Structures are given as structure tokens and as C-alpha cells.
Amino acid sequence: MSSSPGQRFASRLLFAGWAVLLALLPWWLGLALLFALTVGAVLCTRRSHPWGELCRSGLKWGLPGMLFALQRALGGDLVAWGAALLGALVGYSLVALLESLLLHRVRHSAAPSPEWSDMAMAPIGPPARIIELVPVAWRDAVADMSRESLRYELTAADEGNYRFADGHTLQRLGPRHAFSPQGRWFAANQPAGRGDLLFDRARGRQHRLRGWELCGWDGDDSPWLARHADGVPVPLHQALGQDAPRD
Known part of the structure; x- marks a missing residue:
């Protein structure tokens, strides 16, 4: 709530009288009063008491009066005035720092906490991605070997070697095999259900x-595997016990 011009003038007149009072008192007594105002400002501001602002204003207005009393006690010469000006610089810097810390803490503590319904609806974890798997088109290498780039050579009743046109050879595999939709991956059964x-x-x-x-x-032509026919599919890196590959 904003105050009227008359109230503002009265408060400034009161604080000016406070500064004059500290200028007339001994400097050590004025320093003790300013320290008491500092303690009051900390306690009242943390409790959101209206006297907190009054104590902070008393510090700002009372500091010049105490420094005037200090220079008078030092003799009133040039050195005394220099000490008073240096004290003003340090004092107002400390007052500004104190006020900044107190007001920041008050704003932080007064920040409204989110409602439980908002927290319940907030997303948790990485965004979900729907995986649609393309079924494996298995072929029998003995009955159908239509690919010219692949040749199957039987070495036993239920196993043999696959030879690719590029020179790669896969040994001790069953005749049941398949290619991924884009042709990057080749899959084959190992004998004895291994x-x-x-x-x-x-x-x-x-x-x-x-x-x-x-x-x-x-969708990106990567294989997904399961422990059994009704098991939960997992990508290849999980089956190998490895971390997810980076893009």
C-alpha cells in the first residue's frame, strides 16, 4: 500500500532526526545502536515482520550520523574526514549487501510451491517412444537360396557355413536365416537351440x-531380441550388456 506525501515527509523527518541524534551521541554508542538495528533487520525480515523495513531504513539514515560523531571524536581534521568517508563507503556497501541477501531469502521462501495435481501431471524421465517392430522374414538356406551374394555350405546334418560375396564367412550355423529390411543385418540360428x-x-x-x-x-533397421518367444523385446545393446549408442 502506497503512503501519502504527508506520511512520507513525516517519516523522512523522523529519520533525519535519528541521524542528528546519532551525530550528537558518542560514536561508540551510535555504533552499538546500528548493530542492534542490524540484528533487528535480520530477525524481522526473516519473519516477514513490517519492522524489518524500518530497521533497514534506520541503518541507512543512522550511518551518516554515527560517522559524523566518529570524525568529531578523531579531531575533525582532514584525516578524520577521510576516515569518515572511508567508513561511509564500507558501511553502505555492507548495508547494501545485507539488504540484498535478506530480500533474496524472503523472495525465495515466499515462492509458491506447486500444487500436488501439477506435480502429479508433470512428465518424469525421458520422453516415451513407441517402437513398432518389423517381423523377421526367416528363410531356409537349404530349400531357398535365391540370393547370389550368399551361399550356404552344409558341413553336418543341421549346420553349415554361410559365405558372402564380399569374402565374409560365418561358420557353424543352421540353415534358418534372415536379412533386415534394409539389408544391413544378417541373422541365423545357431545349432542345438543356442x-x-x-x-x-x-x-x-x-x-x-x-x-x-x-x-x-x-524403424532404423536395428535388431531387437528376447529371451524367449513371449519375452519382452530389448535392443541389441541391452542384450550385450552395453550402454546405448550415442547418435
Whole structure:
């Protein structure tokens, strides 16, 4: 609430009288009164008491009076006035710092806390992404080997070697195989139900995943695997126990 001009004039006149009073008192007594006002400003401002502003104003107006009493006690010469001016510089800097800290703490403590409904509806964690897997199109290498870039050579009743046109050879694998939709990955069954093998054709790297079954490909042509047919699919890096690759 704003005060009227008459009230503002009366308050300034009162504070001016306070400064004159400190100028007439001994400087050490004025310093003690200013220290008491500092303690009052801290306590009242932290409790949001209206006297907090009164104490801070008393510090600002009373400091010149105390410094005038100090220079008078020092003899009133040039050195005394220099000490008083230096005290004014230091004193008002400390008053400004004190006021800044007190008001910042009051604003921080008075900040409204969010409602429980807002916190309940706030998003938690990274944004969700819907994964739609493309089913694996398995082929039988013995019955159908239509790719000219791939050749399957039987070495036993249920296993053989895959030979690619670029020179890569994958050994001891079953005839059941598949390619990813974009052709980067090649998958084949390991004999005796030991899981699937994944071959990254772009990097020439193969992963023999014991106990994991290929269950589909995601939108960026990456394989997803599960422990069994009804298991929860996970990306390849989780099946390998590695961190997610960075983009």
C-alpha cells in the first residue's frame, strides 16, 4: 500500500532526526545502536515482520550520523574526514549487501510451491517412444537360396557355413536365416537351440547371442531380441550388456 506525501515527509523527518541524534551521541554508542538495528533487520525480515523495513531504513539514515560523531571524536581534521568517508563507503556497501541477501531469502521462501495435481501431471524421465517392430522374414538356406551374394555350405546334418560375396564367412550355423529390411543385418540360428547370431554387414562384426532370440527390426533397421518367444523385446545393446549408442 502506497503512503501519502504527508506520511512520507513525516517519516523522512523522523529519520533525519535519528541521524542528528546519532551525530550528537558518542560514536561508540551510535555504533552499538546500528548493530542492534542490524540484528533487528535480520530477525524481522526473516519473519516477514513490517519492522524489518524500518530497521533497514534506520541503518541507512543512522550511518551518516554515527560517522559524523566518529570524525568529531578523531579531531575533525582532514584525516578524520577521510576516515569518515572511508567508513561511509564500507558501511553502505555492507548495508547494501545485507539488504540484498535478506530480500533474496524472503523472495525465495515466499515462492509458491506447486500444487500436488501439477506435480502429479508433470512428465518424469525421458520422453516415451513407441517402437513398432518389423517381423523377421526367416528363410531356409537349404530349400531357398535365391540370393547370389550368399551361399550356404552344409558341413553336418543341421549346420553349415554361410559365405558372402564380399569374402565374409560365418561358420557353424543352421540353415534358418534372415536379412533386415534394409539389408544391413544378417541373422541365423545357431545349432542345438543356442540362440541366434547377428552379423553387422556394414561393420563386419558378428554377435553370437546365447539364449537370445531375434524377434524383429525397428524403424532404423536395428535388431531387437528376447529371451524367449513371449519375452519382452530389448535392443541389441541391452542384450550385450552395453550402454546405448550415442547418435
